[in-house]
Amino acid sequence: MKAQMFTLESKDLQKSFDVAVFGESGTPVLVFPEGDSSFASWQEAGMIDGLASLMDDGAVQLFCVDSADDLGWYSRFAIDEYRVDNIEGYLSFVKDGLVPFVRAHAASPAAPVALGAGMGALNATLAVLRDPASFGGLLALSGSYDVRAFVNGEPSALWEKVSPLSLVDALGPRAKATQELKRLRLAFVCGQEQSESGIASQKTLEEALAQKGVKATFEYWGYDVSHSWGWWLEETRQLLPAILSPGGLEERRVSARVAYAANEDEHARAALTDARERLAAARDALKIAIKDAEATAARVQREDASVEQKRGREADLMAKAAKLWEERDRVAALLAEAEGKARDVQGQADAAAHDRADAEWIAGEAKAAVEHATQNRLSAEARIAECEAAVEAAQAASAAAASALSAVRAEADAEVAAAKRPAAKKAATKRPAVKKAATKKPAAKKAASKKPAAKKAATTKKTTGTSGAKGGKASPKAARGAK
Known part of the structure; x- marks a missing residue:
């Protein structure tokens, strides 16, 4: 498998971006990196080796590029203007610098397919939504498409320009962008394990595109499918050939719906089995609780009798204590009086001692x-x-x-x-x-x-x-x- 390295410059960001090209033929696929913003993230995660058969067969040619996420999406403590300007600067670099480079160096004249996982799915989706005419398709894996996930507090109006949900909401039914999107092969995939935090935003995006008449494939894999490279490799192996094949996504949608329904049925059965087991355990616990309640009721009677007995003793002792306290007060008064007299006599004795000393x-x-x-x-x-x-x-x-x-x-x-x-x-x-x-x-x-x-x-x-x-x-x- 042939590999080449290139470096591109962004005038807007005044930054260099490395591009690694894998393969010699096939549909160009523009790959956006995950969270480390490096073109090497896919290779280091084993994705290039995992997709080697597609490149060896001449099906695809991968263009892996750096990102500027550290200047925008991850720069949470910077002001909104700085972050949004850097995100837009990167998207402008993709449109005006990266896509022309891919067209010039790709073995195939076909429009490139945008591909990304995690943060790369967000950037790939934004690149396609802002310039659908430059792409031939999109595969987004485990993306988060609501900018509120990256903003402290409620996002300002500036973020609408880089928000996938806002961009879809702004599509007109007859707009050129809408028509371009309808012709594209779009696929969005995520698992349902707890680490897949963007699943809610993917469902919202699914509804938004459907309202605009844009057909896209949305798949929700099993409840054990997590936000990880292993699952992303499997999802890419299955979905990328479907995007490249005419009618592949349509067939995939049918099978995906069946698979999703089967998966939900299996999940529901598992949930039902778990619920029944929990119900049986609860019933067993109830039986034990009833026996414990009966035993406890008898004990309560015994304890109530003990309480009454102790209450009577308490009242008796309280009465005795009250009398003793009264006696103590009386003795204390006598003691106080005697102490006063003793102080007076002591004073006289002290005076006599003083007089005696003077006389001596x-x-x-x-x-x-x-x-x-x-x-x-x-x-x-x-x-x-x-x-x-x-x-x-x-x-x-x-x-x-x-x-x-x-x-x-x-x-x-x-x-x-x-x-x-x-x-x-x-x-x-x-x-x-x-x-x-x-x-x-x-x-x-x-x-x-x-x-x-x-x-x-x-x-x-x-x-x-x-x-x-x-x-x-x-x-x-x-x-x-x-x-």
Whole structure:
């Protein structure tokens, strides 16, 4: 099987698109990719190998092309204008660039058949609806034809230009596009498994084309037929030859209706069998439930009796609890009163303790004052004793001084008397000797100057009590010495 690679440019999108050509002869088939937007999606999924017999037999020549779905259908968060402009730009590229390229490079002059699965089915359908004159047929597998599936919220009027349902609704009964569509071989196929989310939109499209008088084949395969490459390969193997063969789709419509009816009958039978099984299971469950209900009724009676018994006990205990709560309230009131009294007495006790502390402090201060007064008394008594000793010493000294004075006076009187005697002349010759005696008088004064020493001796014995008086007796001796 021959394979060739080409690259085309889109001026509107400023983007390059790769085209892979498989086969050397046969009706050209323009293949639109699935969700990855790559021309290689069909080859990587095994579709090219699966259809190799058609190409080897020279029935078809496949032209697999890139798409721009990432700029439009999948760009959900872009603004509508950007998305719709990119979708229209791609459809313009298909009409003005891709279709002319296919016609120029195809081995057959026949108009190309548009083929696509999933997202490719939507693009193939749009290409045919917008330019039916450029195509010879359409095979759409598991497509979703309502743009609401690709728009957040309700689509704006901009989306009508790229909505298959809107384009069909806009067809006039005598419009050229309508007449071109009527001549085409159109086939739409999908399964009925849950992954086939576009089945509702395919049924809506079926009704819309029928209202416009456009005959198209719509097939709804089994409930196990899913949105997957394996089923798309089988659908292509069956439907693509029917599109290529004159009258093939008409025969297919009859057989498809029979197959659909048989499939629905089988599904209904399976559903009936399942319903009967579920009904039998439900009946068995009902029997079990009845037995359980009977057993439960007996249990309910027992439990009701138990409830009544417990209700009576509850009432009795509630009454007892109420009385105990009343007693608790009474005791609490007494306790609160006692606590108040205790707080009052405690306050008085605290005040008494404070007063006692103050009294102890004052008593301590008084004791300190007593100790101080005692020391002052002892000091005063000591001073009195010292003073008494000093008085005694002074009295002794005074007596000694008076005695000395009497003696001096007596001597002086004797000398005066002697001087007055006749022998005084002779005594006058001895005057120097008298003068010499007179010179000794300062010595008496010197002895007198020593009296403070006697007092000092007395003061040193103040602490001896009355012994100071004995010390004071030394003063007369000193006086005598001075004499």
